[in-house]
Amino acid sequence: MTSAATSETTDAVSYKGWRGIRRAFGTPSALTMLLLGFGSGLPFLLIASQTLSVRLRDDGIDLKSIGLISLASFFYLLKFVWAPLLDRYRFPLLGFLGRRRSWLLISQIVMLIGLAALAFVQPKADIPHLVMWVLIASFAGATMDTVVDAYRIEIAPESAQAALAATYTLGYRVGLILAGAGALYLAELEGWRQAYLVMAGLMLLPIVTTLLAREPVEPQTTVRREINLAQAFIEPIAGFFKTNGVLVAIALLVFVGLYKFPDQVIGVMAGPFYLDSGFTKADIATVSKLFGVWIGIAGAFLGGICVAAFGFRKMLLVAAIGVALSNIAFILMAQYPGQIWSFYTAILADNLFQGFAGVVFIAFASSLTDRNFTATQFALLVSLANLPGKFVGGASGYIVEATSYKTFFIVSALTVVPALLLLAWLWNKIHDPNGQPAVKKNP
Template identity: 75%
Template structure:
C-alpha cells in the first residue's frame, strides 16, 4: 500500500483497460481501507445511529436535535485544513505530513467511540456531548487528510478509480457504523456496539502505518507560503478565479444543494422508531439495503455526469434531493408496513447517492489544485452547514406540527436552490478533457 515513484513512462488510466489498471494499484486498496475509517464513525457521532440511541433511551426529540449540533466540527473542518496542508502533526511528525495527521485523528476517533460506549445518556448528556465534540473534530480531521492523501498519491488520470474505491470503503464504514451498530445494540446493547466500532478503527490505523507518505514536490505553492498565507490564500484564490459575485453565488448554491435532505437527517432515526419499526428493521432496510441502493445511485450519477455534463445533472439532482423526501409520507401514512419502508428508502437513497456524486464532481471542478484540501474542505462544510443548523431544531418543528407536514416543508426548501441554479446556468463551466500537457 504505497505510492512509489515511477521512473518509467507513466501508466495510462484511460478507457476500460486503464480503469481496471487503476483499480488494481496498491493505492486503490489503501483508499478503500482509509475510506472505511472515514465512514465508520460518522453515523455513530454525527447522524442517525447516535440519534436512534438517544431516542431508544428515552430522550425527547427537541433534545436529540440540539445534541446533534455537538457534531458541528464536521462542518467547520476548513478552518484548520490550512494547517493540515502546511504542517506535520508534532507528536507523529516522523510519519510525514499526511500520515502524521491521519494517525493522530484515527487514534482520537477510536478513543472517542470507546468513551461514548461508557456514557449513560439516560442519566445525563454532558459527558456524551463532550465526547461527540472530540469525535467530530477527529473525524472531520481524518476526512480532510484522506481527501488530500487521495489527490497526492496518484496522478489526476487515476483519481476517478481512487475516488470510487474510497467511496466504496466509506459506504462499508457506513454499513458497519449503521447496520452493524444497530444489530449489536439490538442483541448486545449500545455499550458493546460502540466498543466494537472503536475496535474496528484498528483497520485504518494499521493502513496508515503500512502505507507510504505521498511524494509532493517541494516547489508547490503551499510550501512557499507562511503561516498567515496558509489561511488566506486558499480563499483569495477561489474569488480570484471566479470573481466576487459568481464566487458568492457558487458558495450559496453549494450550501443549499443538500438542504432538503439534511433538514430531515436528524429526525430519520426517531421517525423510524416512532413509526413502529424495530432497530433490526432499521438496520436491514436503512443501513444495509439503503447503503447498496445509495451505491447504485452514486454509480448512476457518475455515468450521467460523464455523459451529460454538470448543468442538467445538477438540475435533476436538485429536484431529486427534494422530491425524495415526499416518499417518507408513505411511511407516515402506513406505519409499521415494511413495504412502505423499502419504498421510501429506495427513492431517498437512490436520489441521495446520485446527487452526492454530482455535487462532488461539481465541487472538485471549483478547486484550485494548489489548495485542494482547504478549498474542498470549505465546500464540503458549506454543503452541510445550513441543513445542520436547521436540523438542530427539527425536533421542535415536528413536535409543533407532524412528521407529514415536516416532510412537505423540507421538500419546499428546494425553491431557493433552483433559483440560484437558474442564475448560474450559463455561467457553469462544464468539465473538459485534459490536454497531454495538463495530464503531465
C-alpha cells in the first residue's frame, strides 16, 4: 500500500502465465483491494438488505414499512448519476489526498458516522430519523463502491485486474459475513446498539487503508480538465460510442445487460423456493449464507486465476454457460424436496459460478472503461448489468405461479442464449490483453 509499488501501474510488468498470476495476487494493490473490498461489503447488509430488515422486524416494524425503507438501496443502482462529479473533482478540504482517495475517505467517514447514528436510533419510535440515516449511509456506500471500482482500474494494468477483482471480492464477502452472521450474533447477545457500534468501529480498517494507500497516477491526457460540468455527464457516454463505434458499442451494452440475467432473474424467488422445498430457516442460514458465501469466494479466486491465465473472452463464454447451467441445478431441489444434499449441490453450483462470473465481468467491464472517466463508465456498466434482471425478477412470482418452479428455472437458463449469440458476434471485436489479440477499437 506504499508508494514503493509504483511499478504496478506500468505495462512493463508482465502478469501473464502462472508466474504472472502469482505476481498479480502478491502485489501491494491486491492487499489494498482486499481491505477496501471489506469496507464496501461490511455496510451493505446493515443499511440496504437482510440485517437491517431483521432489525426492523425485531423491533415490531410492519412488513410494508420494511419494504419501503429498503428502497434506499436504490442508491446502489443509481450511483452513475453522480459518478461524473467523482471523475472531475477532488473532495474539498481533502484534495491533498488525490482525486480518488479524497472521495474514498469522506465516504468511509460518513459511513462510519451513519452506522454509529443508526445504533442509537429506535426504529419504531423514530422512523423519520431511521430513514434519514439509512439514506445518508446508502449514498455514502454507493459513492464508496464507485470510487473503489475506479481506484482498482487505475491502480494497475488491465492484465492484473482479475487478481484485484478476486481479492476485492474476498474482502467484500468477509464484510458480508461479519455484517450478516456476525451482527446477528452480536444483536442476540448484546443488542442492536452494540452490534451497529461494533460494525461502525470496523470501518476504521478501510479508513486506515485509504490513508496508507497510494493515489493512482492520473491519465496524461487533459480531456477531463478541458470539459465543463455539463460535458462531464455527456462525454463519458459519447466517448464510449466514439471509442467502440456505434454498432459495437450498442452490442456491448446489450451484452452487459444480458450477461448476468439468468442469475438475477431467479434472485427474488430463491428464498421462497428454499422454504417451499421443505428447508428450515436454519438450513437456509447454514447452506446459503455460510457454505454459499465461501463457495462464492472460491469461485471468485478461480475466476481471477482463469482470467489471468486464459484471458476474459474465453472465460466470458465459460461463465455465461456455467451461470445458466447452475440454474438447472435448482431443479434437483424441486425433484428431491427436503433432501439436504440437493440443497448443497444447488448452492455449490450457483455460488461457484456467481463468484466466477462476477470476477470475469469486472475484468471485462474494466477493459471497456476510459481512464479519463473511469468512475462514470464503470458505474454505468455495473448498473446496466443489474437493472434488467432486477426488473424482470419482480415479475418472477407471476411466472412461477402460472407454471412451476421447474419450468421457471429452465426458462431462466435459456435466457442465456441471446447473450451467447452476441458474444459470438463480438468475439473478434473485444480487446483482451491476456487472450489472443483481437480487433482493435476505433481510433
